Amino acid sequence: MPSPPDVEIMTIGDELLYGQVVDTNSAFMGQELAKIGLRVRQISSVSDRADEIVAALDQARQRAQVVLITGGLGPTKDDLTKHVLARYFGSELVMHEPTLAHVTEFFRKFNRPMLDVNRQQALVPAACEVLFNAVGTAPGMWFEDQGTVFVSMPGVPFEMKKLMLDHVLPRLQSRFELAPIEHVVVMTVGLGESFLAEKIADWENALPANVKLAYLPTLGSVRLRLTGTQDGRPDLRPRMLALLPALREHIGDYIFAEEETSLEAAIGRLLLDKTLTLGTAESCTGGLVAQRITSVAGASAYFLGGVVAYSNGLKTQLLGVREETLAAHGAVSEAAVREMAEGTRARLGVAVAVATSGIAGPGGGTPTKPVGTMWLACATPGGTVTRQINFDRGRDLNVSYTAQSTLALLWQQLRAL
Amino acid sequence: MPSPPDVEIMTIGDELLYGQVVDTNSAFMGQELAKIGLRVRQISSVSDRADEIVAALDQARQRAQVVLITGGLGPTKDDLTKHVLARYFGSELVMHEPTLAHVTEFFRKFNRPMLDVNRQQALVPAACEVLFNAVGTAPGMWFEDQGTVFVSMPGVPFEMKKLMLDHVLPRLQSRFELAPIEHVVVMTVGLGESFLAEKIADWENALPANVKLAYLPTLGSVRLRLTGTQDGRPDLRPRMLALLPALREHIGDYIFAEEETSLEAAIGRLLLDKTLTLGTAESCTGGLVAQRITSVAGASAYFLGGVVAYSNGLKTQLLGVREETLAAHGAVSEAAVREMAEGTRARLGVAVAVATSGIAGPGGGTPTKPVGTMWLACATPGGTVTRQINFDRGRDLNVSYTAQSTLALLWQQLRAL
Incomplete structure (x- = not known):
């Protein structure tokens, strides 16, 4: 050839x-x-x-x-x-x-x-x-x-x-006569590039000579790509897929897909499998979480809707966040984001809800809550979990990273349900 | 030099x-x-x-x-x-x-x-x-x-x-010793590349030899870029800016900025100038309109929030769309999108509201409402206007184009207020 x-x-x-x-x-x-x-x-x-x-x-x-x-x-x-x-x-x-x-x-x-x-x-x-x-x-x-x-x-x-x-x-x-290159992609979330590399170093060193590994980090996620070139033996792809069980032993908790797909698509699949509905309540992310969820074709089967509650008034009016909570802790707080998520479950009648509240910047920061202070919550039938992140690389990235972290939290909670 | x-x-x-x-x-x-x-x-x-x-x-x-x-x-x-x-x-x-x-x-x-x-x-x-x-x-x-x-x-x-x-x-x-290149950018919306070119052909033909025009189309918008190189005479930039009044005579109705900026930033400036608040009601765009509005730093000064009403139930519950309207015309209809926009003004207490409802695809189309059928509305103190668009280039582009068209409609209405 x-x-x-x-x-x-x-x-x-x-x-x-x-x-x-x-x-x-x-x-x-x-x-x-x-x-x-x-x-x-x-x-x-x-x-x-x-x-x-x-x-x-x-x-x-x-x-x-x-x-x-x-x-x-x-x-x-x-x-x-x-x-x-x-x-x-x-x-x-x-x-x-x-x-x-x-x-x-x-x-x-x-x-x-x-x-x-x-x-x-x-x-x-x-x-x-x-x-x-x-x-x-x-x-x-x-x-x-x-x-x-x-x-x-x-x-x-x-x-x-x-x-x-x-x-x-x-x-x-x-x-042309073409010998196909094979790609196997493993999508991970929740662990940085160096830490993944450390965890899978032995596995990587043992890869066959015709299979190459690349780390493709994006904000809050790392894609692992195996590229296999033909070596004269049959069944290149099945032989590459047979490398994955050993990979899972090292980093299984961080793998959301073993194909080229998005985190929001993996979330959609989990919601469909478990017949759960989803709603969103967003402040600092301004609609990006809902937009990512609805970027998946067929999302209307599990996504009922969401609220972008940018003002405190709408947090109270549409989501039932208590005025006392906002007065005592502010909108960017664990208490507020918890009430946003739980209020979304109750008011929108969804099984699972996520919420975000934070200071995207460049303005709005304070000494105790600087720009990049973000609170996330995920409320499910099993309870509500919250996370705080601090991330300040400019407004756009702050919002993107917060949305990504929210989807990561949602995926982890759905997986455990 | x-x-x-x-x-x-x-x-x-x-x-x-x-x-x-x-x-x-x-x-x-x-x-x-x-x-x-x-x-x-x-x-x-x-x-x-x-x-x-x-x-x-x-x-x-x-x-x-x-x-x-x-x-x-x-x-x-x-x-x-x-x-x-x-x-x-x-x-x-x-x-x-x-x-x-x-x-x-x-x-x-x-x-x-x-x-x-x-x-x-x-x-x-x-x-x-x-x-x-x-x-x-x-x-x-x-x-x-x-x-x-x-x-x-x-x-x-x-x-x-x-x-x-x-x-x-x-x-x-x-x-290095550098002779600066000068760029003057004019942002337009609402007219395609060929039609802009036709309208400004005489103006373009009369440009000085050291000033070059480029058309930079993106979905639903065309950026015009003048690039000036030094010609040994002073004041290159002022001379380039002096070309703009004649340009405005031809296409002034389509120019939303004479600098590198986004349509959502131009909208924000109009809302601030006119001290108006904004809310959004989105179905097919799934949060993208709100996300674009909130991508502008300081958007909280005029954007109170929005609703992503993906299900019919939430259109009724959160926005007051009447069940009879949905039964008679469906969610993708002029009547429904009008009620969404007007409901947003009333329920969210905003001066101006936009709404979207359409069939983003790939599923959900019918013979009378094929994929790509989109309705938009903009409700202001001066009344409500609606638009229908038909655009089918795949889910992502359908959503992006609909969001862009919604912002274009909003800009036109704000400008006229």
């Missing part, structure tokens, strides 16, 4: 270099390419300047046999990719009639006037094969030049995704 | 190439570098393999005089950057005592046992200048080699940010 081609991802746009847009396309492409056994050798983000695009194309083809390009296909003046590619491959721009018909229909359907710039979206270099863009007006373009494949796609994420899934990945699979 | 050095950003980590982590560091760095007049020539994401890191370093120094590197400095086995840099610059790893003292204190403060891998964080190549990492254990490292500056920083975003702001940017400013 010939070794699979390396892939280079090239994302084009000054907005990427100025940092005004975060490149999320590359991550999606990297994930999907890995699934079909293609390794991304490098991701290069370059400007909208023609000479720099050409220099990057020249370098990419030296590293990789497949170059996937996104961006610079919009209707406006700063979008040069199509023109640069036409020149790079010594090819004229020609009107692609099926694309023109599609673009025309696109505008008719949305009842919008079609502009000349939109019409120009149907111009493509004669040298390319057109990949139909069902959800946008700029088509994908597939070039082959001296054994290297170049594919140009729009930078709009949902258009790129649809082109990748419908056209680019199937074509790459049929164009 | 010598021309400023180009910068290359190198992000290191297999997790970036596999797409398991989105690179947000580069965007932050690009923004901050632009502010001090440094242009990012290319962003390169490479693997954890030593030979590929070295190849990327060799290429980066041909394109740029400053190479900013993030990632691969963690305590675990897959983190190679420090070792590769030591070899690349022909330098030994030595124990950096101030860093060791800092790491030791770091663990003592958080009351955690210090492991040998943590101790090794204080080893640095003898050739570098150490940049103190106040918020983590892996220090930054500054190298100069044959006129090129190389800086290595941790990949953890808040550690990288603090190192950039405290050390790297000030050092770059003092090391």
